[in-house]
Amino acid sequence: MMEKSGIGIFPGIVVGRAAVFNHMVQDSVEHALADDSSAELRSFEEARESVLSSIRSLKPATDEEKAMLGVYESMLSDPDYLALIRENITERRYTASWAVEAATEKYTAALAALGDAYFAERIADIKDAESRLLAAISGMVAEIAVTEPSIIIADYLMPTELMQMDRKHVLGLLLDGGGPTSHIAILAHSYEIPAIVGLGDISSSADDGSIVAMDAKDGVAVLDPDEKTVRSFRARRGIAIRNEAELRKEAEHPAITADGHRIHLMCNIEGTDGIEGAIAAGAEGIGLFRTEFLALKDFGSEESRAAVYAEAAKRMGPYGPVTFRTYDLGGDKMADGMDNGEANPILGWRAVRFCMERRDIFRSQLMSILRASALSPSVRLMFPMISGSEELLEVLAFLEDVKDECRKKGIVFDENMKVGTMIEVPSAAITADIIADHVDFMSIGTNDLIQYTIAVDRGNEKIAHLYSPLHPAVLRLLKYVADSAKKKGVTVSICGEMAGQAEYAPLLVGLGFDELSMTAHSVLEVRKRIRSLDWESCADFADRVLSLPDATSIENALREYNGKA
Ligand code: PEP
Numbered sequence: 001m002m003e004k005s006g007i008g009i010f011p012g013i014v015v016g017r018a019a020v021f022n023h024m025v026q027d028s029v030e031h032a033l034a035d036d037s038s039a040e041l042r043s044f045e046e047a048r049e050s051v052l053s054s055i056r057s058l059k060p061a062t063d064e065e066k067a068m069l070g071v072y073e074s075m076l077s078d079p080d081y082l083a084l085i086r087e088n089i090t091e092r093r094y095t096a097s098w099a100v101e102a103a104t105e106k107y108t109a110a111l112a113a114l115g116d117a118y119f120a121e122r123i124a125d126i127k128d129a130e131s132r133l134l135a136a137i138s139g140m141v142a143e144i145a146v147t148e149p150s151i152i153i154a155d156y157l158m159p160t161e162l163m164q165m166d167r168k169h170v171l172g173l174l175l176d177g178g179g180p181t182s183h184i185a186i187l188a189h190s191y192e193i194p195a196i197v198g199l200g201d202i203s204s205s206a207d208d209g210s211i212v213a214m215d216a217k218d219g220v221a222v223l224d225p226d227e228k229t230v231r232s233f234r235a236r237r238g239i240a241i242r243n244e245a246e247l248r249k250e251a252e253h254p255a256i257t258a259d260g261h262r263i264h265l266m267c268n269i270e271g272t273d274g275i276e277g278a279i280a281a282g283a284e285g286i287g288l289f290r291t292e293f294l295a296l297k298d299f300g301s302e303e304s305r306a307a308v309y310a311e312a313a314k315r316m317g318p319y320g321p322v323t324f325r326t327y328d329l330g331g332d333k334m335a336d337g338m339d340n341g342e343a344n345p346i347l348g349w350r351a352v353r354f355c356m357e358r359r360d361i362f363r364s365q366l367m368s369i370l371r372a373s374a375l376s377p378s379v380r381l382m383f384p385m386i387s388g389s390e391e392l393l394e395v396l397a398f399l400e401d402v403k404d405e406c407r408k409k410g411i412v413f414d415e416n417m418k419v420g421t422m423i424e425v426p427s428a429a430i431t432a433d434i435i436a437d438h439v440d441f442m443s444i445g446t447n448d449l450i451q452y453t454i455a456v457d458r459g460n461e462k463i464a465h466l467y468s469p470l471h472p473a474v475l476r477l478l479k480y481v482a483d484s485a486k487k488k489g490v491t492v493s494i495c496g497e498m499a500g501q502a503e504y505a506p507l508l509v510g511l512g513f514d515e516l517s518m519t520a521h522s523v524l525e526v527r528k529r530i531r532s533l534d535w536e537s538c539a540d541f542a543d544r545v546l547s548l549p550d551a552t553s554i555e556n557a558l559r560e561y562n563g564k565a
C-alpha cells in the first residue's frame with residue numbers, strides 16, 4: 001500500500017483497476033542479453049508493424065509533416081536498418097529495444113559523418129521514429145486505448161489523448177504532472193472525470209492492472225490499498241453521491257444574493273456535448289466555447305464547423321448568449337502540424353498571433369461563426385490572448401474584411417453580432433479602459449492572467465503552490481478591468497477557473513462581477529454560495545481585501561469571511 005498526494009481537479013471517490021501509461025520510454029532500454037531471442041524478434045516485428053500502421057493512419061497537414069512521416073516509413077522499411085536490428089537480436093542476442101537502439105545509433109552516426117545539412121536534419125526524425133519503436137516494444141504507450149473501466153495513471157496526457165479515449169471507461173485520472181489550470185485539468189473537469197494532477201512519480205510507482213483508490217476532492221491516491229482502506233473509500237463515496245444529489249437540486253433556483261442582486265452564471269464548454277450539462281445545471285448561456293478543442297485533429301470545413309456552431313447556438317440560445325472564442329491554439333493546445341519546437345510556446349505563436357498569420361484558417365473559422373450568427377441571435381464572438389488595442393484593432397479589421405466577403409458572396413450573418421475580447425494578458429488588463437472602447441464585452445481569463453502576472457506556469461506542478469489567484473496584483477487587475485468596463489458601459493465577466501470556485505464568489509461578486517462562466521458542475525456550487533451572500537457586504541469585504549499586502553493575508557480574510565457569511 002502506498003499513498004500519494006497531489007492537486008484534486010474534479011471531485012470523486014473511486015476504487016478501480018489502474019491502466020498505466022508512461023510516455024518516457026527512452027530510459028527503459030535494457031542492455032542485457034536476451035533469454036529468448038525468438039521472443040525478442042517477435043516483439044520487434046510486432047512493434048514495427050504496429051508503428052507502421054499507426055503512421056499510415058495519420059493524415060499529414062503540412063509538407064513538413066508529410067516529409068517527416070515519409071522518413072519514418074522509409075526508415076521502418078529500410079532493408080539495411082532492419083537487417084542490422086534482426087542481426088543484433090538473433091546473432092548478438094540483444095533485447096529488441098537494445099537492438100533498435102544500437103542499430104539506430106550506427107545509422108545516425110553514418111548520416112552525421114556525411115556532413116550534409118539535409119541528412120543532419122533528418123536525424124531528429126529518425127530518433128523520433130526510434131522512440132515510437134521503443135515505445136511499442138515496451139508496450140508502454142503505443143495507442144492509449146482504454147477498453148475496460150480503469151483509472152488512468154500517466155506521466156502526462158495531451159488533451160487530444162484524453163479526447164480520443166473511450167470516456168465511459170475512464171473512471172479517474174492520476175497524473176505525475178500538470179497544474180490545476182492546465183488544459184488537461186480543465187478538460188477532466190469539463191468531462192466530469194475525477195482527477196488528481198501533480199502526483200510526482202505515480203506513473204512509475206503503479207503497476208498496470210493493480211487496484212487503486214482515489215479521493216480527488218482531497219487529492220489523495222492509494223496504490224494497492226488494503227481491505228480496510230477500500231471499505232473506507234467506498235463508504236465515503238456513498239456520502240459524496242448523496243451530497244451531489246442535494247447539490248443538483250440547486251439548479252432550480254436563480255443565482256440571486258440574499259439582498260436581491262442578480263448574478264448571471266454561464267458555462268464553459270469545449271464542444272456541443274457540454275450543452276446538455278449546461279442546461280441541466282441551469283446555466284444562462286455559454287460564456288466560453290473553447291472552439292480549438294474541436295480543431296486539434298482536424299479543422300474541418302467551413303460548412304461542417306458552421307453546422308456545429310449553429311447547433312450549439314440553437315440549443316443554448318433560449319437560455320442566453322453563446323460565446324465562440326476563436327481558436328486559442330498553441331501553448332499546450334497544438335493542432336496537428338503546428339508544433340514548431342518553440343522554446344516558450346506559452347509566450348509564443350498562439351491564439352490570435354497564430355490566426356493572424358494563418359489567415360486562411362482564421363478566415364474560414366470567422367465565416368463559420370458568422371454563418372451560425374444568422375441562425376441565432378445568441379451568437380457572440382470573442383478573441384483570445386489580445387495584448388492591447390493595436391492588436392485588437394488589427395483583428396477587428398480582419399473581421400470586417402471577412403464580413404465584407406460574406407456580403408459579397410451573399411452569406412447572411414447577424415450584422416449586430418456582439419464582439420468581445422478576452423482579457424488574459426496583463427498588458428490588456430492594464431489598458432482595459434482603452435480596449436473597452438472597441439468591444440461589446442470583455443471576459444477575463446484568469447487562468448492565463450494569473451500565470452502571466454506572477455510568472456508562474458499554470459501547467460507546472462513544481463510551482464503550483466506559487467500559482468496564487470489571490471495575489472494582490474491579480475486582484476488589482478480584476479478590479480481595474482471591472483471598473484473600466486463599468487465606466488465605458490461594457491459587459492464584463494470572468495471565465496477562468498477562478499469563477500468556478502465557490503470560495504472566491506464573495507470576492508468576485510464584491511469586486512463588481514455579475515457575470516461568471518465556469519464548468520457545469522461548478523455552476524451548482526457557485527449558485528448555492530451566491531444565494532447565501534449579501535451583495536453590500538461582499539462589496540465592503542472586497543474593498544477591505546484590496547488594501548491587504550499579500551496573498552496569505554487575503555486568503556486568511558477570505559477564509560474567515562466564508563466561515564461567517
Ligand atoms: C483563461 O485563460 O482563463 C481561459 C479561460 O482560457 P483557457 O483556460 O482556455 O486558456
Ligand code: MG
Nearest residue numbers: 424445447448
Ligand atoms: Mg486563456
